[in-house]
Structure formats: C-alpha cells, structure tokens
Amino acid sequence: MQSLKGKKPIPGTIVFDGTQAVKGYPLNKMCFSFNKAENRDAFKADEDAYCAKYGLTDEQRDAVKKRDVLALLNLGGNIYYLAKLTGMFGLNMQDIGAQQAGISLKEFKAKLFAAGETKNG
Amino acid sequence: MAKLIGGVGSSHVPAIGNALEQGLQSDPYWKPFFEGYKPVWKWMEDKKPDVAILVYNDHGLNFFLDAMPTFAIGAATEYQNADEGWGLKPLDPFKGNPEFSWYLIDSLVEDEFDITMCQEMLVDHGFTVPMSLMWPKQELRNQVKVIPVCVNVVQYPFPSARRCLKLGEAIGKAVASYEEDLNVVILGTGGLSHQLDGERAGHTNRAFDTEFLDKLKDEPEWLLKYSNYELAEIVGPQGVEMIMWLIMRGALGDNIRELSRNYHIPISNTAAGVILFENEAV
Numbered sequence: 001m002q003s004l005k006g007k008k009p010i011p012g013t014i015v016f017d018g019t020q021a022v023k024g025y026p027l028n029k030m031c032f033s034f035n036k037a038e039n040r041d042a043f044k045a046d047e048d049a050y051c052a053k054y055g056l057t058d059e060q061r062d063a064v065k066k067r068d069v070l071a072l073l074n075l076g077g078n079i080y081y082l083a084k085l086t087g088m089f090g091l092n093m094q095d096i097g098a099q100q101a102g103i104s105l106k107e108f109k110a111k112l113f114a115a116g117e118t119k120n121g
Numbered sequence: 122m123a124k125l126i127g128g129v130g131s132s133h134v135p136a137i138g139n140a141l142e143q144g145l146q147s148d149p150y151w152k153p154f155f156e157g158y159k160p161v162w163k164w165m166e167d168k169k170p171d172v173a174i175l176v177y178n179d180h181g182l183n184f185f186l187d188a189m190p191t192f193a194i195g196a197a198t199e200y201q202n203a204d205e206g207w208g209l210k211p212l213d214p215f216k217g218n219p220e221f222s223w224y225l226i227d228s229l230v231e232d233e234f235d236i237t238m239c240q241e242m243l244v245d246h247g248f249t250v251p252m253s254l255m256w257p258k259q260e261l262r263n264q265v266k267v268i269p270v271c272v273n274v275v276q277y278p279f280p281s282a283r284r285c286l287k288l289g290e291a292i293g294k295a296v297a298s299y300e301e302d303l304n305v306v307i308l309g310t311g312g313l314s315h316q317l318d319g320e321r322a323g324h325t326n327r328a329f330d331t332e333f334l335d336k337l338k339d340e341p342e343w344l345l346k347y348s349n350y351e352l353a354e355i356v357g358p359q360g361v362e363m364i365m366w367l368i369m370r371g372a373l374g375d376n377i378r379e380l381s382r383n384y385h386i387p388i389s390n391t392a393a394g395v396i397l398f399e400n401e402a403v
Contacts, residue, residue, distance in 0.1 A: 004277060010354045012321030017277040021186055032185045034206040070320070079318040079359075080180040080275060087207025093136075097322040097390050108323055109387075115325045116386035 014073045024076020027064075030054035031081035040088055069096045123221075123299035126168055126306060127380075127399040128373045129161055130337070130366040131254055133177060133310040135246040136389040138209050141253050157383020157395045158254060164380065164397060165255055169264065170306040172218055173255070174225075174292065175248055176270045176368045177310045180205070182245035184271070190237035191280050192288065194229075195269040196222035200244045212249050213259065218266040221299060225268060228295035234288055244269055251310045274311065274362050282352075282364045283345045289371020296372070309369025311362025313384070314355075315391035324357045325392040330384060333363060334396060338379050341370045359391075366396075376401040 004017040014020065021028075030051065033039040043050040051061045063071035067089055072082055086096050098108035137154075140146070146155040182205050184190065196219050202211040226236050248269055256262040270292075273279055280288075289307075296305050313333070316324040336343040344352075344367060352361045380397045387393075 004350060007350055010321075010350075012324075013316065013319040013353065013358060015277060015350065015353055015358055016275065016318075021276050025186065028181075028186055031206075032181055035182060035204055037204065040206065069318075073318050078181075078186070078275065084181065084206035092207070093317055093390055097317065100318065100320055100322040102320065111323055112325070112387035112390065115323075115327065115392075118327070 016078050020076045026055045027060045027077050028081040031084045034084040070100050123296050123303040123305055125296045126304045126403045128307045128369040130309045130396040131251050132393040133247045133250040134389050134391050135209050138246055138250045153385045154388050154393055160381035161397050171303040172305045173265050174268045174307045176365045177247035178274045179271050180245055183243040189273050189276050191273050193237035193239055193271040194226050195239050195242045197240055202249050203243050205245055215267045222268050224299055225295045229291050232291040251308050272365050279349045282367055285364045285367040286371040289368040293372035293374055307369045307372045309366035311365045313363055313392045313394040314357055314360035316357030317359050323390055325386050326356050329355050330392050
C-alpha cells in the first residue's frame, strides 16, 4: 500500500494517500454516488439505510450524522467527495472550511481577505 | 502543420462557474479577478485557436478511486459535462478532435508516457470553468475543439513536477509534428495556493505563488526542487495543482513571451492566478 507513513506530518493537514484512500473507500464511494439526483434523494429519505448499503463503519456513519468534516477526513474521506455530501446540507467549501478551522464563516472569510491584503499572506 | 501558438495558466475553482452563470463579473468581489482575464479574452478573439489542449484534474465526476489514472487523455468527438452533486449547472457539450487526440496519444506513448485513453469522458468543473473563462461566449467556445488531459492530483502518489514538465515537452513535440494546419493553445489549470481540508483550511501563500509566476517563463525547473508532499505543506494540498501549469509550460518550449498576468486572493478559498504566454514565432 502506497502511503506517506513516516513523513513528518503537516500541521492541520490530512494528506489523501493510499492509507486514507483504503480507509475511506466505502465512504467516498457513497459520496461519489451523490453525483446522481436520485441517489441524493434516496440518502435524504433514509440516511441510515443508505450508509448501511455502502458499508460505512460505525464511526463513519456517526461522523456523517454529525456532518463533522474533520472526522470524516480522518476516517478516510476525500474533500472532493465529501463536498458532494455536505452540498446536500447546503454547506459549500467555505462553510466547511470554517467548520474545520473551528471559526465562524465570517471569520474564515475575513482570514482569506486578510491574506489578500498582506505581502506574505 | 499544427502550431502551438500560446498557453494560459488559470485557476478552475467552481465558484467562478457560479459567478459567470450569475453575471457577477463587475461585482466588487469578482472584479479584481475577472479584470485579469481581459487580455486573455482579447488574445483568444484575435488568434482564434482551432484546438485547445486542456490540462486539468477530475474531482470525482468521471473518475472514482476504484481506478485512478495518472494521465488520461480524451479521444472522443464530444465531451459531456454533468451534475457534480452540489449545484453547478452543467454546460453544453464540448466538441472534440479524436484524430488529433489519437495522434497525441500515439506520440506520447511512443515517448514512454503511459496514457489512459478515453473514448467516453465526462468533464467536470476543472475543465468547464477554464473553458468558460477563456471563451465566456458560447459561440466562441463552440469554435474551439478540445483535447482533455486529466492528471491525478487527488490521490497520492501524484506524478512529480518533473514528470509533468516532461509530459508538457512531449505534448509540444507531438503538436509540432501533426500535419494538419491548426492553431493550438494549451491551458494548464488549477491552483494556485489553497487548502480545502484540515484545520489549516484557508491556507494560501502569496510569496510562493508570486515566485512561481516569476520563474515560470524562464526557469520552470525551479519548482522541481520540491516534492509534492513538500508543496502540500507550502501551498496547501490542493495548491499542488500548480504542477499542471508545468505541463502547459513544458509544451510551449523556450521561445515565448509573457503577455499578461494577474494574481488575486481570495476567490472562494483560493489564491487565483492567470498568466498568458505567446509563442514568439506567432
């Protein structure tokens, strides 16, 4: 299995390597299915049944229930696939960016603007 | 003979697609970004390229993690866009040039690049956003035939920056030896610095991006001293997409001039960049 094990971790960053991809396979596969509207409808109709169909682990199902993006990433989710999940709850990339950074959306946006204004942002 | 007349490096963030759809070009948030595309629009309208080779990555529309090609090239007569799950309205299909695609694939495999060949290929925002950015009007977009070149920058291991630069050189060689008289433009998309995942989400790096843009024309090898993992730390895991700009740069060869450039933070969670190079022989 290709992995980045042994590399110095990057603070605040989860790199999507082979280890993560294996761990998150059922979760990401479920999220991939959300490209289709009928699958999004099926998920919304019965989240538990839909997660069970894809064989998510209990931890992954719990993190889906809580819409906890950091937990989902740690459990092998890939951000592009998770965006298809969180999109159903009306959360875009900035909403989930703020959620992960542990700040409000307003603060998150302000942080980005600040980076635009400094020389070394 | 076919001729590579120029190249563009550009961001491909989905939010840009929404802004174009809603006509927000003059909105205060978007203006500093779209202003940077004016020279590109003019250049495209003047030069009217026949073919666009568009280097991008798929974000989970066409390719899933069951089989992830490092380099995949489209060889279809038409490429469909589709629902990505979170609301971007799909665009009209794009016309391909399968004969040219197959020539390119043959030439690249001959040059020892192992290409995944795709006769059917959905193209996602990584492809459609640059298309609408280069040619905002549908009628202009319809005049350009496309060759999608999809690069894995989603699941490690990614191809190295060096491999990308070399792939670009091989693409340049293939285009120059194609017999039909076609004007070709190459687009390297993605980046610049950004981070979507983890507690550090929202990370950008103006200093590094600026140096990257400064070196791209005369010293593209500068980026090769960094591994993709090192780049993830410096520019964010998704900022690594900038290695796809090296494919564009490699294809152009050394006789180029820089015609315009723009850099702006923030566009959504990213630092957005655009750069336009022209072949000096044009």
